[in-house]
Amino acid sequence: MNSGIEVVYIVKSAPADIEARTEGILLEQAVELPRSVLRDDFVLNHIVGSVRSIEALTTGEFRVTISHPEGTAGNDPAQLLNVLFGNTSLQPDVLLEDVRIPASLLQTLGGPRFGIAGIRQAVGVPTGPLTSTALKPMGLSTDKLAAICHTFALAGIDLIKDDHGLADHAFSRFEDRVRACVDATKRAAQTTGRQSLYVPNLIGSPSRVLEQLRFAQKAGVGGVMISPMLLGLPLLHEIVRNELTVPLLAHPSFGGALRISPEALLGRLFRWFGADAVIYPNYGGRFTYSKETCARLAALLRQSDDGLPPVLPVPAGGIKIERLSETIAFYGEDVMLLIGGSLYEAADDNALLQRAKSFVAGARN
Amino acid sequence: MNSGIEVVYIVKSAPADIEARTEGILLEQAVELPRSVLRDDFVLNHIVGSVRSIEALTTGEFRVTISHPEGTAGNDPAQLLNVLFGNTSLQPDVLLEDVRIPASLLQTLGGPRFGIAGIRQAVGVPTGPLTSTALKPMGLSTDKLAAICHTFALAGIDLIKDDHGLADHAFSRFEDRVRACVDATKRAAQTTGRQSLYVPNLIGSPSRVLEQLRFAQKAGVGGVMISPMLLGLPLLHEIVRNELTVPLLAHPSFGGALRISPEALLGRLFRWFGADAVIYPNYGGRFTYSKETCARLAALLRQSDDGLPPVLPVPAGGIKIERLSETIAFYGEDVMLLIGGSLYEAADDNALLQRAKSFVAGARN
Known part of the structure; x- marks a missing residue:
């Protein structure tokens, strides 16, 4: 069950705001537009990912897991970084905790030679x-x-x-x-x-x-x-x-x-x-x-x-x-x-x- | 009076430790050895820089200014970054606040074309x-x-x-x-x-x-x-x-x-x-x-x-x-x-x- 690029963030947020905050991160990292102005079916169905989970931590923070479609990374290492932590890196209340990627993308990256x-x-x-x-x-x-x-x-x-x-x-x-x-x-x-x-x-x-x-x-x-x-x-x-x-x-x-x-x-x-x-x-x-x-x-x-x-x-x-x-x-x-x-x-x-x-x-x- | 690469950090430290901490950063960013084991005259005279100032801030932190000889950057942009914030980036109590470099290095870098x-x-x-x-x-x-x-x-x-x-x-x-x-x-x-x-x-x-x-x-x-x-x-x-x-x-x-x-x-x-x-x-x-x-x-x-x-x-x-x-x-x-x-x-x-x-x-x- 790992068909997308799964990104795990630790987010500081008031509990009442965390759902909107997570939706904001999801959109920021791919389409950079509010959902209300998205009118293209391909974008809605194949680019905008989904929120997998939101978990309250004892630290008063939240662990949120977002899944982006593999295609957003364009088989490119720089663009993968962009999808993982591009603009969201500019928001100091968010830390990138973990990443999981599909086997196909892992094979494209190729990993170590030795x-x-x-x-x-x-x-x-x-x-x-x-x-x-x-x-x-x-x-x-x-x-x-x-x-x-x-x-x-x-x-x-x-x-x-x-x-x-x-x-x-x-x-x-x-x-x-x-x-x-x-x-x-x-x-x-x-x-x-x-x-x-x-x-x-x-x-x-x-x-x-x-x-x-x-x-x-x-x-x-x-x-x-x-x-x-x-x-x-x-x-x-x-x-x-x-x-x-x-x-x-x-x-x-x-x-x-x-x-x-x-x-x-x-x-x-x-x-x-x-x-x-x-x-x-x-x-x-x-x-x-x-x-x-x-x-x-x-x-x-x-x-x-x-x-x-x-x-x-x-x-x-x-x-x-x-x-x-x-x-x-x-x-x-x-x-x-x-x-x-x-x-x-x-x-x-x-x-x-x-x-x-x-x-x-x-x-x- | 800007003959070296001057780096300004904000450092979290107990007041009693700030001098040693600053000396540690100075050495970490160039020679990566304690001063006691440095035995080469060129290294001591032309590589190890100096602490310019240590200023207590109202935040309980310190602003420290370190100067490295221009030659440490080897006229190379990647190595300049290394001198500015290489290993010290791995120490979470230090933030890079500002940088000043000599006119000669600025000319080497070259800046914008347009x-x-x-x-x-x-x-x-x-x-x-x-x-x-x-x-x-x-x-x-x-x-x-x-x-x-x-x-x-x-x-x-x-x-x-x-x-x-x-x-x-x-x-x-x-x-x-x-x-x-x-x-x-x-x-x-x-x-x-x-x-x-x-x-x-x-x-x-x-x-x-x-x-x-x-x-x-x-x-x-x-x-x-x-x-x-x-x-x-x-x-x-x-x-x-x-x-x-x-x-x-x-x-x-x-x-x-x-x-x-x-x-x-x-x-x-x-x-x-x-x-x-x-x-x-x-x-x-x-x-x-x-x-x-x-x-x-x-x-x-x-x-x-x-x-x-x-x-x-x-x-x-x-x-x-x-x-x-x-x-x-x-x-x-x-x-x-x-x-x-x-x-x-x-x-x-x-x-x-x-x-x-x-x-x-x-x-x-």
Whole structure:
């Protein structure tokens, strides 16, 4: 029974107004006209959706579920966002809580290319938690970033990504960095016998991001990362459908300011649009996601009963090496742990290597 | 004295914590590491910015101003957003209130191509308020939308745009609609002697939007519209810098859910990235922007002392024809009034024509 695009909102409203308010949202998100002036049969029968339910919450708010005909989204990712939360985003009393879409639209979107299985294959780790870290800080020269990358690869970290703040800066050009870091992981692999994946951050206007993607894939990167909310969610979809040959990590930068639940945005839309792994702030760090939100995010990302591949949850944002076993116990094995800052609490390169090694050992245990 | 990228946030914090909180935001937005582990001189001297001021507000919140070195933005629009509100967007106690950038970065961004003067020239109306309306609702066939467009053009409305919900739907293909509506305005011009501008809504993944833009410009549209927050703000910049030959309207769809003040997002960023006219919800309609916000938005968009052209404020969202003179008195003459729904309160095509004519007459008075 999910033939339409079902959108769940939390709406602040006086009880006497909630029915009219819900009708207003229904119309705003499709026809943008009062029902009284709609005179076209096709519009009335195939465009205007319906209110599925209105539920009073103990918070004094209401959970309303609206269903729009699938055709309103025009098989287009940008237009899907428009139908979900276009003008209604401009009404501060409404939060987008959840989204459900028909299997046909899910297939049109296409979802991830690699998912958990593809990432495990790429890193050669069939079971257990995976490890990842970030090259930082912004401002280091390419040589220095590549040296850190080499250290992390020597330690055996599975996936070494750019910090999402590393762009095409004058002090570390994108192309130079990609070449140097791919090379650093290859040299480390000659020592260790294991190939770490280097994952650059793609950032810029769409045509520049496509250039970066092509360059990186040709240079032999193990994956790529983008921040879909900075670049635009439709670009995520376009990259995945048209160009992608390696797994894609999605970063939540710029995405938290949206009045959209993390579950809907990161848990559903990022995966539907094609991310193979989704980074999000772990509970207990320097961000404020609750344990429950993190558990729900992990479950949504690892979902496999909708026909799309499960993808990797990547909790991040202040995980301490000291909290590793707790975090693993919480998430189970299909997870990629992302520890950045905590590794860098090292006085020199050797201490950095030792901390990275203990991270890997802790994850492999 | 504006040598860096100055970002103003409103932060909820206990007074005892605000200094540490501000330091945390400063580091989060650039290096993503605690200061104690920063060991590189270039990073310390040229990447880590500084706190300019912390001001206690009567609301129990604080206004903090942080300055980042211009180089952190890497001359890239997406990375600029990242520096302004990347990870910090994930912290719900922080709102982005305002942004100031150096003249050099402003010149790099480039801003609008046409601005108010270019739009006035395109519509042939050198002074006084301009008029605009929207083709709607989603679901009408191309023929029916073109017929409405013809009616509005006969009435002399300056700019007739697609509703932002008109995409490349099976029931009204983008290319067909553009051809039919350009033709409708030309036929009307043969009757009236005045050419209305038809402005289609571009929507889709970036490559599809570029296709639509090229098709539309070749077909002779008078302008184009995009929703930058649906498509991604960097695509706005790319279109304006690389492809645009007609004025561009920006629509706020999906943009209101951001914890960014309308002034910063619509008033500054949209213009800096290149919009020639910015649509926003007018006060007193079905959205909740206050009169003060609307006045500030209009002033920011019409700014001309920063070296970029002033652009047109386009208040919309429930302006009634009956409120026209009040709205004109409020905004003065450099404004484009956008009335959609109120025009459609018409029993038939002739009534629609009459309402549209009275809208134009009211604006021209």
